[in-house]
Amino acid sequence: MLPSTLRTVIRVIRRASSHRVTLSSAARALSFTTTPTSQPSSPAPERAFLDVERHADEYRPPLERIHDWDEVHIDPTDVTYQRRQTQAARCMDCGTPFCQSFTGCPLNNLIPDWNDLVYKNDWKKAIIRLHQTNNFPEFTGRVCPAPCEGACVLGIVAEPVTIKNIEYSIVHHAFEQGWIQPRTVKHRTGLHVAVIGSGPSGLAAADLLNQAGHYVHVYERADAIGGLLYYGIPNMKLSKETVQRRVDLLASEGIEFHTNANVTPEQAVKLKESYEAVVFCTGSTVPRDLPSTIPGRELRGIHYAMEFLTRNQKHVMMNKQTGELQSKWDAQQLISAKDKNVIVIGGGDTGCDCIGTAMRHQAKSVINLELMSKPPATRNEEVNPWPQYPKVYSLDYGHEEVKAYFGYDPRNYNISTKEFTGDAEGNLKGLRTVQVDKNFNVIADSERVYPADLVILAMGFTNPESDIIDALNVEKKEHKNGTFTIDADDYMTSVDGVFAAGDCRRGQSLVVWAIAEGRAVASRVQKYFTEMGFAYDTHSH
Numbered sequence: 001m002l003p004s005t006l007r008t009v010i011r012v013i014r015r016a017s018s019h020r021v022t023l024s025s026a027a028r029a030l031s032f033t034t035t036p037t038s039q040p041s042s043p044a045p046e047r048a049f050l051d052v053e054r055h056a057d058e059y060r061p062p063l064e065r066i067h068d069w070d071e072v073h074i075d076p077t078d079v080t081y082q083r084r085q086t087q088a089a090r091c092m093d094c095g096t097p098f099c100q101s102f103t104g105c106p107l108n109n110l111i112p113d114w115n116d117l118v119y120k121n122d123w124k125k126a127i128i129r130l131h132q133t134n135n136f137p138e139f140t141g142r143v144c145p146a147p148c149e150g151a152c153v154l155g156i157v158a159e160p161v162t163i164k165n166i167e168y169s170i171v172h173h174a175f176e177q178g179w180i181q182p183r184t185v186k187h188r189t190g191l192h193v194a195v196i197g198s199g200p201s202g203l204a205a206a207d208l209l210n211q212a213g214h215y216v217h218v219y220e221r222a223d224a225i226g227g228l229l230y231y232g233i234p235n236m237k238l239s240k241e242t243v244q245r246r247v248d249l250l251a252s253e254g255i256e257f258h259t260n261a262n263v264t265p266e267q268a269v270k271l272k273e274s275y276e277a278v279v280f281c282t283g284s285t286v287p288r289d290l291p292s293t294i295p296g297r298e299l300r301g302i303h304y305a306m307e308f309l310t311r312n313q314k315h316v317m318m319n320k321q322t323g324e325l326q327s328k329w330d331a332q333q334l335i336s337a338k339d340k341n342v343i344v345i346g347g348g349d350t351g352c353d354c355i356g357t358a359m360r361h362q363a364k365s366v367i368n369l370e371l372m373s374k375p376p377a378t379r380n381e382e383v384n385p386w387p388q389y390p391k392v393y394s395l396d397y398g399h400e401e402v403k404a405y406f407g408y409d410p411r412n413y414n415i416s417t418k419e420f421t422g423d424a425e426g427n428l429k430g431l432r433t434v435q436v437d438k439n440f441n442v443i444a445d446s447e448r449v450y451p452a453d454l455v456i457l458a459m460g461f462t463n464p465e466s467d468i469i470d471a472l473n474v475e476k477k478e479h480k481n482g483t484f485t486i487d488a489d490d491y492m493t494s495v496d497g498v499f500a501a502g503d504c505r506r507g508q509s510l511v512v513w514a515i516a517e518g519r520a521v522a523s524r525v526q527k528y529f530t531e532m533g534f535a536y537d538t539h540s541h
Contacts, residue, residue, distance in 0.1 A: 048089035054159035104151030141168025151387035199227025201502025202281030204518025221262035265471030296420025301428030346458035355398035
């Protein structure tokens with residue numbers, strides 16, 4: 001049931017939407033303050049939501065982009081500033097901006113503020129306002145599914161504001177103009193913090209703790225900093241040059257990064273003894289598997305999504321001049337989908353990334369099997385009301401590529417895997433399935449066999465790895481589905497001076513949530529230092 005005030009907002013806007021001439025009156029009644037204090041340099045109209053339609057950035061043509069590993073997005077410099085300002089002018093500057101509420105942006109980004117600044121052509125102030133709440137808008141502007149747009153008030157009666165596009169354009173323009181430079185940390189406190197894990201939560205925590213003057217060391221077991229940003233999200237979705245640019249910036253500001261640093265239980269104990277605080281940002285990395293009772297699970301050709309994506313990304317990093325991998329990795333370990341019948345089990349962003357990767361390998365066919373039912377074409381107001389994120393059917397970039405190349409949507413819904421079949425040498429050759437109803441009951445006579453040379457399991461993750469958690473006797477929070485997370489409701493664990501944030505604390509989630517978690521744990525560490533009365537040995541940097 002929606003709160004009465006929210007129902008009133010929706011009722012007023014819906015009533016006004018049938019009479020465009022009164023929509024501006026409705027905006028005034030709801031305390032929308034859209035009149036700018038200065039005139040923009042473009043003819044973007046005030047209250048553009050009355051007349052201007054949503055115009056989101058396009059992807060590059062699917063039959064073009066499947067032949068390279070460049071980002072699927074069009075070059076942001078191809079979009080005029082006038083168009084950005086016009087789209088920003090569609091923001092209603094709501095008195096109660098749900099886009100930055102708990103149902104919208106987990107970072108509480110000041111979205112109406114920087115929309116207004118873009119509208120006024122004040123891009124420099126826009127990046128300052130954006131960085132107040134978001135350490136890495138160049139990441140979220142690419143990979144975030146934009147729950148803020150699902151909570152946009154304009155979205156009740158029309159298409160929402162292109163918040164994600166505007167966000168990325170702000171940070172892209174700021175880098176182009178040279179406005180984002182290393183920030184000098186003038187004073188150091190003498191306190192040392194170890195951050196285990198360099199994903200978005202670890203980087204956000206390290207950033208704020210470093211800016212507070214503490215000595216921050218980030219430990220990453222991979223050979224590159226970024227966690228899933230680097231190896232888990234493919235290049236066509238988020239270029240690694242973008243990730244490395246931010247990592248280099250953080251390093252120049254004083255953060256010490258340690259790669260190939262797989263922290264063992266013994267080393268975790270030493271970190272606890274050597275640092276004033278230890279922060280777990282290790283993610284939720286144990287992949288969910290199919291039931292062990294399914295015959296044929298041991299056949300060659302069945303891989304977890306992160307195994308497939310990580311090996312591919314390392315292969316993409318091959319140096320074209322020398323033929324050597326920048327990561328010093330054996331190219332023979334590539335899991336190739338070329339000329340294979342590929343089946344991706346599991347939907348979501350990771351499943352789509354696996355589909356897009358298989359397309360670039362020139363797979364023979366690509367099929368996606370999902371246990372859940374097909375989402376509705378439009379929002380179901382009874383079970384998925386505004387301002388919740390709309391759970392609706394749509395084509396993401398990977399699905400679009402399959403449809404453009406093969407002529408079909410790769411997704412098959414309400415499908416349950418029953419058996420893997422193989423040849424005498426133990427190689428995967430097929431997948432036997434049945435169809436189920438919405439309650440997962442098997443539908444009679446629905447058995448089907450798909451040809452399969454490569455199956456990728458993209459069914460999410462269950463929990464963090466527990467070896468170093470157990471080594472420090474950190475308590476876990478057990479969940480009903482058999483998974484666990486680190487028990488740290490206020491970001492402090494059961495062990496004094498040990499903290500947790502990100503997926504290892506709240507379960508698998510979005511990059512934007514991970515950044516929010518990293519910011520929150522940094523604040524909690526700072527509070528802990530104050531509570532403990534640690535003397536700050538402040539000296540010039």
